[in-house]
Amino acid sequence: MSKAPCSIRWQHGQPSLQAVREQFGLAPEEIDEQFGVVAVDPEAHLYCVLLDEAAIVRIHGGDPAAAALLEGPFANPVIEPFNLKGHS
């Protein structure tokens, strides 16, 4: 299943993958381990993970306290170079 970027708020420094899994009740395959946990705005306690879309739906429909910590899914559009190859 495709994974989508999500923001999580984490008050006590950068969380580990394991801590994120435990917080949101995620199976190992529901979080992209290669992507990991990326600090997006540490001052605002904001981090990014890639999660299965089904897992995101489940979190939003579950424990409100956990759901409040997670924002997403966000778009993950294709990006391409601004070269001149694509001109018709």
Added chain:
Amino acid sequence: MAKRNVIVELVHTRKLENNMMAAMSGQGLALDADATPRLGSLDYDLSFPALALPKLVRGEYPKDELYDVFASVTFDSSPEASTYLVRGTVEEGDIPALNDAASRNRAVANIYADTTIETMAVCPSSPPVGSDADVERLLCTTLMRQRQMDGSGVLVAIVDTGVNMAYLNSRGKTPTFDAARSWSWNPAAVTPGSAPVGHGTMCAYDVCIAAPRCTLLDIALLHGISATPGSSLMSGLLSDAIRAYSHLLAVMTAPRRPGENRSLVVSNSWGMFHPSWDFPVDHPGNYSDNPNHPFNRIVATLERSGADIVFAAGNCGADCPDGRCSQPPGSPAVTTRAIYGANSSPSVTCVAGVDTTKARAGYSSVGPGRLTDRKPDICGYTHFRGSGVYSSDGGTSAACPVISGVLGAIRSQRPYNAADSTTSPAAIRNLVTSTAVDLGPSGYDFQHGYGVIDGCKIVERVAGRPIVIDPCRRLPWLCELCRRYPWICKGLPGWPPKPWPGPGPKAADSAMTDPAQSQEVWQMFDGEDPSEEIPQETLAYVLGLLAGQRTAEAVKPEHPCSCSSKA
């Protein structure tokens, strides 16, 4: 009332023929007013002599095809058969009267509108306009280097398809390469610095135009994965860019070695081409218009940490948009509000493209931007013969690293210092936009931003004006002496004095307008303390010495051998 320009086609007369012949032979470049009929209030342009228009004798076109290249057409170019074109102006309200007068005058064959014509915008199929040498000249890189603005000590990250350093070196670009702080989406697939020669290598080359001594970081982000209809071979996902920026954030915030510059310029010649690639604008997870998207957040964080982030505006300009601006292919291109997401972030410098004549490239996306209205910020040069990777370094892809290189050059002299607000990325953006040469409508506009980058003015702001001592102001008696007796001063470097014209692009007279060259004229005076008195005895001695040398040269025999034989 407004005046209208018109072209008048006149039938042959001997006077018109003579006027045309005189103009062709260079003997007369003015219209013979006696050769033209009086037509209402038409005011003929006397600077435009009569121009012969050969008579169409036979034109056989295929049925219903007036412009077929296989049409059979012949002309009679004899002066008697030709008609003659002259031009003039008429008040707009007098046009009906002019038409009436022309229809009753047998000397007039026809009257046409003489519309304003403009150059065609550069499009992808256009040949390159100038070369990277022209870009260097336009950016005043000679002056930059004299002022140690060359990228030394500055990290410049090329976030793209990967850089090939061997190719760059073979093309004479020898920046430092930092492999340890480079990054690849998949190190097993792409080794930073050894990527196949392509788009990223072009971008690195164009950074080196203004910052030849920078330290390059190869952030190999884009790769061949996409299944998006109409997409090109090299692409990526925005989540890859989040990872790449996380790496750059770590680079920027890592402890530095003592004395190491804390500056990082991040060059991004990529982005989204069509809104259909994104969630809808009203979706909370949308990227293009949503400052809370994780990528837009991490861009803002990296900028807050002191990095100068530069993004290309995109290639969805209405004159000749990229094929990817149409989804599905063949449908109308989206050319309005086509600067998406981080490319339009208030935390970045967004770059439009102009060619080396400062004409906007037709494919350069126009604002307003999605996250901030006032995008693009500035124009960089593009569509020139440069890296040799492509026939031209084109697209806003090339304009972006040209600007990144200038920022790298600035950072050599004004490194980022968290304690000094004048070195913040916002201050550098302001420096670049406030010194730009305005293009298009006066002031900011959505096609050109604040105008095209002005390297000369930036040098002046960053490094100050060069010290130019005018000896004629300091020592008027010396100049008077030199004017009266120029042979005495012939040996003095810097004589005769040439006024320094101030920074500006090189024009026809390069010696007088290229500040770098002008500065050389004054090299002997550069750095002198104007308050320091030069002993007049010393000057008198020097002048006397020079005068003696001149005299000795003047009397020196041409054939010394004959002198010695006489002795």
